[in-house]
Amino acid sequence: MAERFSFEATARGVRRVRFDAGADVVARGGRRHVERARRELAEYLRGERSYFSVPLDLGELPPFQATVLAQARRIRFGDVDSYAAIARRIGHPHAARAVGNALGANPAPILVPCHRVVRSDGTWGHFAFGGAMKTALLALERATPALVGSTTTRIACWRGCPHERRIRGDRRVTFRSSADARRAGYRPCRVCCPDPLSGPQQRRADDRSRT
Structure with a gap:
């Protein structure tokens, strides 16, 4: 594809x-x-990468859209968030529809993961590349552990990090989230930095891992 x-x-x-x-x-x-x-x-x-490191050039976006897309980029691999939650976090609690419009005009889908934003009722909502692809991307992320740790160094990397690819098969352990890796005693890689963000996203990851 x-x-x-x-x-x-x-x-x-x-x-x-x-x-x-x-x-x-x-x-x-x-x-x-x-x-x-x-x-x-x-x-x-192919399920071999859980983060993107390619630079983006989105400096000409309108301020509101730039703010919305910045929030979308905080949503980690395997997580989802809602239009309404993003609206609240950017200080516009009644602007869920405007958030949806801003994400619908996302110039770099997938690299800016607007597919991880859904409606408050759990239904998918719009995606620039179609509902079938949004379903497929979210299914891929649910089925793919986001991080790989080394049992030798006790360091965890996002899948796709150069250091992750050097971990031998018999020394590899996978984690669903950086919160899971931290609880298991693993520290984040300094190259790809899979450390959970502070604030709502960290709480969501922690809450999910306890269910």
């Missing part, structure tokens, strides 16, 4: 992700970001 995505990029990073929408649009200096985005997206779709 990864070959069906195309990208728009500048020297600063990826500006847009498209699905079944033609060739890449690459400004001078942007080719390396396109190649990296395509590689990381393919790894993600």
Whole structure:
């Protein structure tokens, strides 16, 4: 499926992700970001990556949309959040619909994980690449442990981190969340930094791991 995505990029990073929408649009200096985005997206779709490190160039977004997308980027692999919860956190508790519109216009779906935002009643809501893909992406994340730890170093990495790939098979242990890894006595990798964020997202991860 990864070959069906195309990208728009500048020297600063990826500006847009498209699905079944033609060739890449690459400004001078942007080719390396396109190649990296395509590689990381393919790894993600194979269940080999749980975070993206490719730079994004989203500096021209309207302030409200930029704030919403920044919140979406805080939602970790395997978690979901609601439009209403994001609206509350950005100080606009009655703006769930506006949050949905901002996410619907997300120029870089998947890299900015708007697919992890759902309605308060648990139904999926809109996704730029279609409901079937949103269902598939969320199923992939539910089925894939987000982190891999080394029983030798007691360090945990996001799946796809260069250090994660060096962990031998007989020394690997997987975790659903960084909170789970921390409780098991593992510390976060300094390269990919899988440390739970403070605030609502950390509480959600902790609450889920106790259920």
